[in-house]
Amino acid sequence: EAGVTQFPSHSVIEKGQTVTLRCDPISGHDNLYWYRRVMGKEIKFLLHFVKESKQDESGMPNNRFLAERTGGTYSTLKVQPAELEDSGVYFCASSRTENTEAFFGQGTRLTVV
């Protein structure tokens, strides 16, 4: 069974550009989470999908971030326009239910220059 897959693994973009991160959860996992770790700080929750619906988006930093999960399968996280402080590692996780183990992807390292 394939694990959680994230694309790309690394991305370097200039301030003001747009970047789209993708997460493919484990098949059959209704719950999908996005987290972010800024260098030297905690991993912070961004949002939680249940199937295609946003269950909790309380961690989204501002309206430059847009997350979608079309059809309840893969999810994308778009940052537009990117700012320097958006740099960090973006993690995706999925779980079958809210109470079962969450499996993480390798993360996407985003660098905004």
Place this chain on the structure above:
Amino acid sequence: AQTVTQSQPEMSVQEAETVTLSCTYDTSESDYYLFWYKQPPSRQMILVIRQEAYKQQNATENRFSVNFQKAAKSFSLKISDSQLGDAAMYFCAYRSAWDAGANSKLTFGKGITLSVRP
């Protein structure tokens, strides 16, 4: 809001020795879950061990065990017989047990980098 604190940024242990990683947390809830995750370099983060707050018995998984002190809000991870493959970043995390649908997100500490000396 819940917080998780890992005050040690780095630790080192000799292969085959035992090491303890510290974690404290703050919450007003009585029922919750605590986790230790491991992230090896350039690899996925994986769950090491999980503790349910209502269980007094400390969780164990092979060489990994926890010391859960609910009153002190402390949740340390002990790694016995350390191996080179244990070198990784370790994150302590909290999850509420209430209203799983709205509270299934994890709250993490800053993590600790563990190195293992051969």
